[in-house]
Structures are given as structure tokens and as C-alpha cells.
Amino acid sequence: MIAVIKNGTTTAQIQHLVDWLKHMDLDVHISAGKEVTILGLIGDTSRVDMELLGSLEIVESVKRVSEPFKQANRKFHPNDTVITVGDAKIGGGHFGMIAGPCSVENEEQIIGVALAVKASGANILRGGAFKPRTSPYAFQGLKDEGIHLLLKAKEASGLPIITEIMNISALDLFADVDIIQVGARNMQNFDLLKELGKTKKPILLKRGLANTLQELLMSAEYIMSEGNENVILCERGIRTFETSTRNTLDLSAVSVLHELSHLPVVVDPSHATGKSRLVTPMACAAAAAGADGIMVEVHNNPACALCDGAQSLTPAQYDVLCDKVRKIREAIR
Amino acid sequence: MIAVIKNGTTTAQIQHLVDWLKHMDLDVHISAGKEVTILGLIGDTSRVDMELLGSLEIVESVKRVSEPFKQANRKFHPNDTVITVGDAKIGGGHFGMIAGPCSVENEEQIIGVALAVKASGANILRGGAFKPRTSPYAFQGLKDEGIHLLLKAKEASGLPIITEIMNISALDLFADVDIIQVGARNMQNFDLLKELGKTKKPILLKRGLANTLQELLMSAEYIMSEGNENVILCERGIRTFETSTRNTLDLSAVSVLHELSHLPVVVDPSHATGKSRLVTPMACAAAAAGADGIMVEVHNNPACALCDGAQSLTPAQYDVLCDKVRKIREAIR
Amino acid sequence: MIAVIKNGTTTAQIQHLVDWLKHMDLDVHISAGKEVTILGLIGDTSRVDMELLGSLEIVESVKRVSEPFKQANRKFHPNDTVITVGDAKIGGGHFGMIAGPCSVENEEQIIGVALAVKASGANILRGGAFKPRTSPYAFQGLKDEGIHLLLKAKEASGLPIITEIMNISALDLFADVDIIQVGARNMQNFDLLKELGKTKKPILLKRGLANTLQELLMSAEYIMSEGNENVILCERGIRTFETSTRNTLDLSAVSVLHELSHLPVVVDPSHATGKSRLVTPMACAAAAAGADGIMVEVHNNPACALCDGAQSLTPAQYDVLCDKVRKIREAIR
């Protein structure tokens, strides 16, 4: 970490700051120039509050030289992490094809979708039981019953399952769930992250609507620092001024995260765009960008032809998507 | 709610959609034009999933005509809500001067600050016991001990206190806390909001980093729909591309929220700007914009002269702020 | 266009508004409901100032039903526009591989790069002569001399050329330039767009840093409404809060623009990311997303090994990119 000291600062003031920093077990290199004095902080700077330091009257600005995350950091863990659930692997060249309905509705639906997406090439089944909804008046998911139905679909299809947790008090219900999802709105629910860090379950951590990639990695670090190294990162679109899509899918996140971290990176084009007709092109783009997996909403509701235009694909559309993604992965090999 | 149907949609398709909507207990007015057909949905549309409807193949776009929030809505509750804690009132012409240190550190500190800010005109004491931190390696607050010290300061100063909750399992510790704060990162932690809705405690709800004002009101609605009407809204800056301040304080939020809702609106210039020298001008601006209160960080640490430049004001600076804010409130009366 | 009238508006007020609208040659359908009254405006609403209408005291909100752009609109021009320059075509299944140095520096450089990128598969040569720079003290390009050198490279390589215009007074210099580029900062320099609309030259129009896709199409409309239909749209990243890349490349823009417009869509991953190691994955992603072309910075400066890490690729790296993009285009065919 580097701190640039303001012009006109007295030697006594600088010494005061240096003492304070040394008190935190840091070595401090002082490089006094004509215009500015620069302090180089050596040691474990991950505990230094960069904002506090930067806001001191005598400090012009502060710059991190090393990243504040350790366990998620590729520098200290050069090899790709591979997450294994059932027969599926994600990361290190293995591709996760996660698919399933937005919400689990009933046994017929979830088993039907599970078998259909498996036939197309999915290796993990998704389905919402606890649904975070902006409005308290909207349907909040089947909850316990939803997880129960997902487990039936797991048994029927042989696919490992992933579903979202919203509250640590529900953890017992997730005993047979293969991957626990943390939604975008909970990315910085630090107490939840810490508790999930005490399990050994793979956690799929979604990027928050307006969070930087470094913040995403710091949230992964919350889980990992408690002992759980099985974290999958998920890009699902960020909030911008553009209104033609629900969010703006940030595909450069894939490369940036791969550079900074060894954790696998999955992309969710369904929530990012909010429009079914954009899902397949964005899934193709994610595969071409080097993602380790794609999470897509697929429904199977012959009684509700209306739903055809929603952000969910039909099984037939998903089949086309799988085929294209497979070819693209071969093309960039 | 209005749904615009795409050109070329068949009568049968429209009828299918109308049946589905009527199934949700809505009346549907069909207005067939040459270019487009418009459906007007009458009834309780707060349960309609606007995104789902908008994503249907035959729907061009959807528009809400009435707001999706009810209990927070000024239309159904024209008079300003006034929150009373101890001798302080917020809303309806009453102004909350909330001040105190970022983190509670020790008894001497918190009591010292409490007495100082009270002398300047503060009527509510703030202080962090549970601290949401981006890094798992950063100081997370004194927790239980912090609340214990805050209660001592409450007794010593006579000021009601506000502090942040991060996890519903800690609720018992907040029995004698006067206002419970929900931080920006938990604004859409819906399970936490629902549980807080079951208490009768005043809740100060901070706007999320990238949340719209409507989403803030929907989160207030989560609390209110469970029976707790004592909600204070708090603008604390949003995330933008600008880097010279930590966040961008959105002061038009004050007027917009007052128009849409009867709930009081407090502004936090300390977290919004992250720089102590911007706190007083932004506090003045907030008062001039019509805010119902200002929450400011004040520290009192003679041993740590270094902290003078942080986002916290000294008691002396806070005294100047109080004086200016008082004069501005008179000026706009 | 639909205008929702506020509850409590008198009949006289509504009639006043209706008269005003009819005065603009619009037909108005009034649909009076219990809660709201809705006005449907029929006719050429592209001249209606939506913001003005929406800000009227009696108007709750306004919604466009038809897009405000006409000549760029796919509804009125269902077939893809194909732009032809020299042997290259862009759009309608034809792919533009545009490559070249950020700035034209000297004859050897520009001819060297031209021959190298042609050998890899580029069909259009780019190179900056007039450079828009944030700082007045930075190098502003070789200007006239730069265009002169580009023309030499065109002759030597047989590749058509594209370069940026910053000021209409320089138009004469562009007589033999094949495609004129309008940069992101000039996307809403309406006077420049109008003048370019009076030429017949293909114009590559870059999306502004914080412009919506609809605004991009309205700027295309400025050019087209003056008679020049040869417009190529270019996505080059938008400004968000994320700092790990220079901008956030918005690849869903490709699909959205293809849906709304018949104009070809090219992607510039070099400026979007600002980092050479992200250029190839993002170029691949753009091709997979269905782009009609990719514009990439390539330099060839053996004397300046330092430049290897910049946003420009080396010819060797560009060769790999071309190969991958070719395979991906086949994969999604």
C-alpha cells in the first residue's frame, strides 16, 4: 500500500502517522521527494482501512499495491479451483450447464424440466424455492415444499441441484442441496456469508447489482476465510442507465475474475437481460468469453403458452442454446 | 397498469392474456387502436409481476399507473408521519439531529461525544456496534459490548440512541435501542425487513448503493406490511462513475420521497461523501432541500489527532454545522 | 404515445390538453377510467416533446408506443442494411474485420500494420489522424499528414480505410476516406451529424459513454434524415461504477440494436476494455453475440517493446484473434 503525503506536511506529522502504521505491525518505507513524500507500507495491509487512511488531512491519496483478498487470490493459488457436485464439475476446463425454472411450481413441472434440460446437456438443475421479491405482495416461492420437490427432481433425473438461500435459519433445509446460491441482493449480507463459510457446501455467489469485481472477491473471501473454499462466482448483470435490458451483462468480468482469482466464473444471461430472445446470444457470448458455466432459466408449461416470451427459454430453445455453446467452446479451445 | 399489445397479435392471443389477467381478479379494459391495442388493468395490481407481463411475446411494454406500495404511499396517508423517540421527533416539521462516532470504541469516547453533540444541538446519538465491513479482515465493531456502552451513553446524556442491526438473531440486544438502523447493504435483505416489521421499534432504512427510490419505498413496505409503521427513510449517496466522492449524494431524493410518501426523510452526508470537509456543505444543502433530519459522524479523540481529516467531524466542527443548519431551516420556513 | 392523466384533473383541463395535441395534427383517443384517464395519441408523434408533455401538472406520465426513429427503424425497413466499401461488406451476414493502429505515426508503421492485418484477415484498415484527447496537452494526432499516410497505406494494401472526423471544416480531407468515424464524444454533436448526413459516405457512429441505445439510434436518424443511409452503429463500452476495465462493454446492445434497427452493428473491444489481454476474449464474445464486425487496435512497433501491454494487439495476437473469431462465426451459423 502506498500513501502519498500532501505537500506542506511537517516532519512531526509524518512521524506521527508512521508510528501509527508501525503500531499495526507494518513496515514503512519513506521516500521523500521535492513535491511529495510517499510512504510504502509493507506487511499485511489487508487489515488497513484504506478509506480512513485516505481521508486523513495530511494524506493526498492512497493506493493498494496488493489486492485485499488472499484466499480467493490467484497469486497465492495459481491453479484453477474445480468444484465437483455429483457428476458435474465446474472450473479448470470443466463447464457447468445449469438450467431449470425460475420458481419450482409443482412436481410435474420440476421433474419435467429436469429431464428435458438433462437431455439437452444440462448437468445441474436450478429452481427457486425461496424467492427474493422486490414487493412484499408478490409470490415468495414454495419455500420448504419447493426444496422438497427439487430433491424429488434430483432423484428422478440424477442431476445435482442448486437453489437460493435467503436466511441462515433455513440452512437445515439445504442438507441435500448440492450448491447453495447467494443472490445478488445478499452479496454483502456478511453475516450470511460467514455462516455459509462454516459449511463445506459449494456456494454460488452472485455479483450484486452495483458491486465491483473486487467487492465480489471480498465477499468470496468472507466465505473462504471461515474455511469453505468451494465458491463459484456468478456474473448476472449490473445496474446502469440503459433501460432496454433489465441489467447490463458485464462479460469482461469473466476475464478479469480469471486473472485475479482461481475460482470458477459462471454467467447468468437470463436475469441479466430479462428477455428470452437475448438469452441465447448472451449465453454464446459468455461461452466465447471463457466462462466456466452458464445458468439459464428454462420452463416447461404447456398449459401456459403465455409464458413463452418471458426470460425463460422453452426446452426446445434450450436445446439449440446447448448446441451452440458446445460448438463455441470447441471453437475457442 | 397498462399493457401495450404488439401489432399483429391475434384476437385469440389477446383473449388468452385477458383470461389469465382476469384469473388474477383484475378487470381488463380493452382499447383496440389501429396501430396498437391497449389493455388497462383495474384492481389490485400490486401483485402483478410487471417484468413477467412485459416479457410476454405479445406484449410491447407495460406501465404502472399506480405505485406498487400502499402503506408507505402518501395517496392513502396524506399526513406526514412523525417518529417520536425520547424527547426527539422526526418528520412533520420536526428535525432529527443524529450524531455520534462511526464506531463505539470505549466508554469515555462514547459518553464524551454524546455530551458534546448534545450541547451543540443533537437530539439523537448514533454509534456503530455491529459494523458491516467489505473485508472479513477489518474491525467488525465491539458488538454486544458496543451496544452496552451506547446504553451507558444514553443514560449519561439523556439522548435516545440509534445503531445498526446486521442479523435478526441479534434482535434481543436491541431491546433498549430507540431506533434500529438497516444499512445500505441490507436494504433488500427481505427476511430481515420482515422480522423488523414484527417489532414496533422505529426503523431507519438506508437506501442501497444502487437502488431506486421506488425500491427503497418497497423495502419500507416490507416492514410496514408486517405491522410496523415507524419507518424513517435515509438517503446516503448512490454509486455512480464519479470518483472524487465516495458516493453521489442524491438530494432530489428528499423532495421525490416527500411527494410519494408520508415517511420522514433523513440525509447522511458523512457516508455519502466520505470526506469531512464536504460534510457541512452537504448537511446545509440537505436542510435547504427540506430533509427531516441529518445524520452525521462526530468523533472526539484527542489522542488521535490523525483522525481529524476523516469523514468524521470534530465536536467543534459539528457545532458550526448545527448553527448553520438551524439558520437555513429558518430561512426556508 | 400514451399520456396518463392525474386523478382529480377537471374535464376542462383535459380538453385544453386535447386541443393542444390536436393542434399538432394528432388524433387523440380518450379512455376515461375510474382511477385514471388515458389519452392515446395517434399520428406522427415523433415531433412530440415527450419530456414537456410528461412534465405538465395534469400528466402523471407518458409512454411512447412507437419508437421516435423512422429511417433507422427495422419496422419500416425489415431487411438488413449492407455497407460496401472496396471489397469489404458489413451487415446482412457480412463481417467487417477492422484493424489498425490507434494513431497513424509514420509511413512505415501504417503500411506495415496494414499488410500484417490484411494477411490475418482484416478487410478494413483503421488509424487515427485526428485524435480526441481529454487533455489539451496530449498528442492530438498527425492530422492532415495522418490522413495522407492512411491513403498511402490504402494504396499499398488495397484495404479501404476508416478514420475519425472531429470537425466538419475538415471534411474535404476525407474525400478518399472510405468510412468516416464519429467518436463517442461527438455522438450528440448534432450539427456534425447533420453535415455528415449530406454526404453519401458510410459513417461509423460510436455510442456515447453514457448514451442509451435509443439515443444512439436517434443520432443515426440525424444522419439518415439528411439523406445518408449508410450508417454503421458501434458499441464501444459504457461508463459504469466498475473500475477494473476502462468501460463496460455492453454486448446485449448487439441483439437489441438488431431488433430495433436494420443497420449493421460493429463492436470495439479495444477502447471498451483498455487492456490488450481482454481484447481477444471480448472480440470472441462479440462475434458469438452476433456482431457484424469487430474493430481492433493493432500496432507494429518493434522499436517500442514497451507498447506490448497496451490496449493494442501485436500482429501475431491479432492473427490468433482472427482465427478464433472465424471459428466462432461458423459455430453460430
Next chain:
Amino acid sequence: MIAVIKNGTTTAQIQHLVDWLKHMDLDVHISAGKEVTILGLIGDTSRVDMELLGSLEIVESVKRVSEPFKQANRKFHPNDTVITVGDAKIGGGHFGMIAGPCSVENEEQIIGVALAVKASGANILRGGAFKPRTSPYAFQGLKDEGIHLLLKAKEASGLPIITEIMNISALDLFADVDIIQVGARNMQNFDLLKELGKTKKPILLKRGLANTLQELLMSAEYIMSEGNENVILCERGIRTFETSTRNTLDLSAVSVLHELSHLPVVVDPSHATGKSRLVTPMACAAAAAGADGIMVEVHNNPACALCDGAQSLTPAQYDVLCDKVRKIREAIR
């Protein structure tokens, strides 16, 4: 400027970079640490391309220690710049009350508004003659005739006038205009800025929709570096995800700009919010935040009662605004 060199870089590579930097007339201090090597660049770094440097393979990151603007910089010009036009002064404790209609429509209107706003306390008259419009089909202003009418109003009222330029070719028309406005969309139209820098006219430079404050100052620098020091900065709202206002007014910009620069800072609450009922509270907030002036839209059109709700205030509403702003300025003195 500081460049942090990546771990693992060879001495030869570092030397290569140092030579290149010295070639640009910079002194380079090398500070080799165990983990990182830091280069301190001393000299005129305003010409160094920070992005290029930062993108080099061996460079971890780059940080400016001194600002890239000189003439706009308060460090080299500690006293506030005061702009004088007619009887009005802006900056250094003098307050500009700029008011007038969005567009000049006819003689009666512009003279009527001029006399009305003068009576309320305005000291500068605004009015649009050339109007930048998103759509080519929208009204583009009265142009020459608009400026002619403004000059009549100047004569009738004695108020100096400000109006927007969109194209340098129109400069002759602005001979008797007192302040030339550069709109948000032209903030980075560098060729226009340079030409305006060759005049001596005061220039009011509006911040672009998505431009940082540093970029605004660099655009001011473009004008000043050509010899024109009469620049007024204008905050008019930035683009964010929030949709309840047209833009988000960034009032901390006032303090930040005053810290960085000696130029006066004016706030435009009309364009920022797009809603007349937000204009007065935001004007009050701007005054409380320390702005040097406020630019407000006022219309006077008894024939068009419809316009009452637009972003423009009536003369009566403006009179109330002036009174409040006056009192607030006294309160913060």
C-alpha cells in the same frame, strides 16, 4: 506520477521503461522494494498518457500525484476568479442569478420574462436560440432570430445575456452575447472548446451527462490553454440508474470544484431534475452548498396554461425562489 512495477519484472525491462520516460524530459526516482518497485516521475507529467503507461505489461498500476490541469488549478491560482458581465458578477462571493425561458419564442415573451425575472432579482437573462435536441424532428430553436430577440430583451431590460452555441461557424452571431454557453453534449467537443478559447468571452461550460469533475476541469483547460480565462463551470445533473428525476444533481460537485479550481461554479436545477416542483428545493440546496450562481428556467406564457407543470417556473414561483435563496445565502455567510 507514480508507476507501480509488477513483481518479476527484470532490471532490463525497468531500465527500458525508465529510458523511455526520461526521453519525455521526466526525472525518474526508482524505489525498489521486496514486493514491488515504484517509479516516481518528476517533471511535467501532464503530457504523459496515463492510460498507455498503465496498460504496459510490466506496470501494475499508475497514479497521478498532481492534477493534469494547470490553468484551472487552484494550486497555481489561489484566488477565486470573478466573472463580470454588465452589472453582474459571478464568483468570489458574488452570486449569479441566471433566469429565462428554455427557448426564445417571440419578442413579447422574451422581454416579458426578462423584466419579470429582473424584478425578482435575476441579474443575467438566459434563453435558447440554438437548441440541441435528441430528435432531428423536434423544434431546433429560432436560431439567428432567437439571438436577435435576446438582444432586444437585453436592451429592454439592461440584463446581460447568455445563450448556447452549437457550432463554431455561428460565432459571429454571438458578438453581443455576454456569456456563451457550451452544452453538456458538447463538453468534450474539443475543437469547439479550442475556438472559444481564442475569444475573450466568458464561457459557461456545462458538465457532460457522464463526465467526471476532473474531465470537466480538463475541458475548461482546453478553453483556458488557448488564452481565455473566463470560464464558469456548471453542474447540471449526471446520468444514473434513478428514473424519478431526469438526471441526478450532484451537489457535492460544488465543494469539490471549489477545492480543485478557482473558477466559479453555477448550478442548473431545471435541467437536472426536469420537474418544476423540484427546482426551488434544489436551488435552495445549491445555494446552501456554496454555489456561485443558479441558472433557472422561467417562462411567462399566459396563453399556454398547460406549460405550468413543466420544468420551467412561473415568474411568481421564481420570485419565491429568489427570496429563499437570498435568505439561505445570508444564513451560511
